[in-house]
Amino acid sequence: MSRVSPKVLALLGALTLVWGTNxxxxxxxxxxxxVFTFRALVLSSAVIMLTTILLIRRESFAVPKGKWPALILASAMNIGIWNIATSLAVLYIPSGHASVLAYTMPLWVAVLGFVVFGQKLTGRLLAAxxxxxxxVAALMIPNFKSxxxxxxxxxxxxxxxFCWAVGTFVVKRTNWSGMGLSLTFWQVxxxxxxxxxGALVFDGLPKHWPSTQAxxxxxxxxxxxxxxGTATWFTLVKLLPAQVAALSSIxxxxxxxxxxxxLLKEPLSALQAVAIGSTVISLWLALVPGRQR
Incomplete structure (x- = not known):
């Protein structure tokens, strides 16, 4: 495995900080x-931001011929089902627990890559x-009763x-010729x-204006x-092997x-400390090449 460039490491660090602190x-x-109202407002804000940037940079909104099926599938997997599934998950279990389950994506990528696409897994990547x-297990253990x-x-x-993993492969294995930020724009x-x-059906029209903080x-x-953040993620997917990009999300x-x-004064358990240490080791194995003999 070749050494990961400083640019990729910088993108990874920025994405981890932005998505993690969110x-x-x-x-x-x-x-x-x-939940659905929140998701709809978030997506609306994202569309406005992406449209503004694309117009300022004078980038094309065009979708290459024949790529619409892959684009729709990527949209459904990466953003559509992701938003709906995580929204439904937090109705039954705490949102923090749901996020841990959603971030099992790297494990799904490894399984799909091996079973569906016949990708080889090196000993170093298997260890990672x-x-x-x-x-992930260390984070999930305290919540098994839930x-x-x-x-x-x-x-x-x-x-x-699982759907995020499928979406990652769709983006990785499709030639998005000429599409940069517009790939994220169209998916959103x-x-x-x-x-x-869904917001109108399940939540109804808003009955009050949220606070400035919310x-x-x-x-x-x-x-x-x-x-x-999503645009950065798709950039990483293009630059890194699918398994390595997926592991970076851990x-x-x-x-x-x-x-x-x-920020919220939540306690740190021993299992969470183990999870943090395991993550550091996993990322080091995935992103830092071993010595060449």
């Missing part, structure tokens, strides 16, 4: 907004996956991770109508983590835990 803000917004799985009493929460959380835009319809958290979530729930400790 979870406390996510909770702040959901204290006042129903195994240790990453241990990190999962046993709420199997639907477990199902929706794991479905989110395609997803917005069904999420907005509204700011919602707009920020759409403009930065959803718009720019650090995100760890940052979410740490930010919850710092």
């Amino acid at each position: 979870w406390p803000l996510f909770r702040i917004a959901l204290d006042e907004l129903p 996956i195994a240790i990453g799985a241990a990190a 999962y046993a009493s709420a199997p639907l929460g477990l199902f929706w959380g794991l479905l989110a991770g 835009l395609i997803t917005l109508p069904p999420i907005a319809l 509204l700011a958290a919602t707009i920020y979530t759409g403009a930065i983590p959803m718009a720019l 650090a995100i729930p760890i940052v979410a835990i740490v930010s919850g400790i710092l």
Whole structure:
């Protein structure tokens, strides 16, 4: 495995920070907004941000011929089902628990890559996956009682991770000739109508205006983590092997835990400390090449 460039490491660090620290803000917004309404507002904010950037940079909105089926599938997997499945998961289990299940995505990528695409797994990458799985397990162990009493929460959380893995392969294995930021724009835009319809059906029209704090958290979530963070993620998927890109996401729930400790004064358990250590080792194995003999 070749050495990961400083540019990729910088993108990875920025994405991990942005997506990881967003979870406390996510909770702040959901204290006042129903889940589907929150998702619809986030996607709307993301569309506005991405449209503005594309217009300022004078980038093309065009989709290459014959790529619409792959684009729609990627939209459904990466953003549509992800948003719906995680939303349904938090109805049955705490949102933090749901996020841990959703970030089992790297394990699904490894399984799909091996079973469906016949991709080989090096011993180093297998070790990284195994240790990453241990990190996820360490985060899940305290919540097994919740999962046993709420199997639907477990199902929706794991479905989110699985669909994200499928979407990662769709993006990785499709030639998006000429598409840069517009790849993210179209995925968000395609997803917005069904999420907005879900907000009207399940949440109804808003009955009150959210506080400035909740509204700011919602707009920020759409403009930065959803718009720019997702664009950064797709860039990483193009630059890295699918398994390595997927493993890089393991650090995100760890940052979410740490930010919850710092911002929300949440306790740090021994298992969470083990998970943080396991994640560091897993990422080192995945991103730092071994010595050549």
